[in-house]
Amino acid sequence: MEERITCDDVLEYQHFLKLVPPFLLGRMAKKNSNLVSKFESKVRSYLANLSENQRKKLHIVLNSDVSDLQEVLGEAYRKTNKKHYKILSDTSNREFIEINIAELRKMV
16 A cells, blocks of 8 residues: 555644745745745755654655645645645645645755
8 A cells, every 4th residue: 555644744744834924825836936946955954854754754745646745735724724734735736836846856
């Protein structure tokens, strides 16, 4: 059976939501901004310090279908009512997620 990211996996990292207000995330998503490249040094620093379990989860995310990821993000929104998850689960923001995942793949 193929491994998948779960809602609990997503909620484990919700402290990162504090880094960007939802209105700003929404604007960046609408513009299909490449946030990974804009914050490259911070992302690289974070990637360098991942545990083995975190690397495994990242690998799963990088190889998941965006529709599946958005489904999980939608579930996270229903559980928490956090607007960040609503924005990311919106199918109109699929390209934004694809762009940023592609940039992460390059770094990994």
